[in-house]
Amino acid sequence: KKEGGSQPPVSLVCAIARMPEEEIAVGEQFKKEGNQFFAAGDYVRAVAAYNKAIKADPENGVLYSNRAASFIHLQKEVKAIKDAEQAILLKPDWAKGYFRKGTALVALRKWDEAIEVLNKALEIEPKSKEISTLLREATRKRSAENGEKKREERKGLKLVSDGTVVGDTPKSTMIPAPASANAGAAAAEQVMEKFVQESLSSAITQFSQKGELKSIVYVQAAAEGEALQMIGIEAGFDSPEANNQCLEFLRGYVVEHKSLAVVILAEKRNIAFPQVWKGKAAGKWKWKEQEQGIFMQLEAAVGSGKENGMTERKVWFIPTGTAGGRPQEPVELDVDQLAIMPPLFR
Numbered sequence: 001k002k003e004g005g006s007q008p009p010v011s012l013v014c015a016i017a018r019m020p021e022e023e024i025a026v027g028e029q030f031k032k033e034g035n036q037f038f039a040a041g042d043y044v045r046a047v048a049a050y051n052k053a054i055k056a057d058p059e060n061g062v063l064y065s066n067r068a069a070s071f072i073h074l075q076k077e078v079k080a081i082k083d084a085e086q087a088i089l090l091k092p093d094w095a096k097g098y099f100r101k102g103t104a105l106v107a108l109r110k111w112d113e114a115i116e117v118l119n120k121a122l123e124i125e126p127k128s129k130e131i132s133t134l135l136r137e138a139t140r141k142r143s144a145e146n147g148e149k150k151r152e153e154r155k156g157l158k159l160v161s162d163g164t165v166v167g168d169t170p171k172s173t174m175i176p177a178p179a180s181a182n183a184g185a186a187a188a189e190q191v192m193e194k195f196v197q198e199s200l201s202s203a204i205t206q207f208s209q210k211g212e213l214k215s216i217v218y219v220q221a222a223a224e225g226e227a228l229q230m231i232g233i234e235a236g237f238d239s240p241e242a243n244n245q246c247l248e249f250l251r252g253y254v255v256e257h258k259s260l261a262v263v264i265l266a267e268k269r270n271i272a273f274p275q276v277w278k279g280k281a282a283g284k285w286k287w288k289e290q291e292q293g294i295f296m297q298l299e300a301a302v303g304s305g306k307e308n309g310m311t312e313r314k315v316w317f318i319p320t321g322t323a324g325g326r327p328q329e330p331v332e333l334d335v336d337q338l339a340i341m342p343p344l345f346r
Contacts, residue, residue: 027057034066043070061090061097068100072107075269080104095125102134109212111142145210192261192312195220196298199263200318203294204327207320213267213294217250220261220300229257233264237271237340250344254301261300264341268293268317276338284334293319296330299344311345 034049050067057063064087071080081104087097098121105114118135125131199218207213215236219229231253236246254262268277269292277285287293300312315338316330 027053027060027063029053030056031060031063031066034070038066038070041073043073046070047074059090061087061094064090065094065096065100068104072100072104075107077104077107093124095121095128095131098124099128099131099134102131102138106134106138106141109141109145109210111138111145114138115142141211192220192298192300195261196263199265200296200330203265203296204318207294207327213265215264215266215270217265218263219253219257219259233266234270237266237273240273243273243341247342247344250341251346254344259301261298262344264295264297264299266295266340268295271295271340274340276340280337284337287317287319291319292321293317294327295340297335297340299341301345311343313339313343315339 030049030053034046034053037043037046037049047067047070050063050070054060054063054067064083068080068083068087071077071083081101084097084101084104087094087100091097098117102114102118102121105111105117115135115138118131118138121131122128122135195218202218203213203216215233217231217233219231231250233246233250235242237243250262253259277287295315295317297315298313301310313335315333315335317333317338318330319328320326321328
């Protein structure tokens, strides 16, 4: 005590800072809560609890690993990878951090990266059945996907993600010039139906073989003998800006190539924007948030096309369940409320 001074109140001294041991104890309490929520399948609340635990004990690698596991269940793989990497940084000799990262990479189908990190996990914990099983799965799926790519390339097909036209499918049938209005309409309807069915069949085949469908557009040719085109648009639903850029590209493409119709296909889990199902009444959207599926949207210029203002727009949802299940029958939706892309033919 300095002469003439005064001692701070005892309560103030005690409140200056919480001791590290107390912070760790608080972190452990929130960790337990998070583990309970995780075990109950409530991954949102598990993340919230782990957030609090990490705030109290930010140097605990286990907490980041646990939160990564919750993010994986919520299909937030990028966040899971970030947490797994933090767990690895804090506990570099602990296999679980590498396993979490590998699991998220497998979900993203980044096979090479997943295999590399899972091999590292297995080096640390060579007797882990959990790690070795996932490593075998990733290796098998990479081999299967590489084989499929080679088969596609031999057919002149190659799916990409930059919006570039990269291949062709068997020759399409031109909508014939109508002998009469009714005959022309009937012929156009038949060809359009065939085009939609072929697009759907191709998409379902890819999904069944690979367990996923990358966002893609099928383009109906403008003239007999021309090939159906496929355009990869993997980034087309990442943000409002990306969606608008994709829209403008496709509008320009259909004009330049005098295309008659396009079918747009995208998995619900790959659509960050526009999430058209959000806030819809049960009468418009009957599936739960965690239920997955494929959106399929038809944009067509009917008859002589946009010059006469004749266009057709439809959208369907093909449910696939909650964990990569089998595609079910397409359900037609309200295109005005649930289209994933604005009109292409204007």
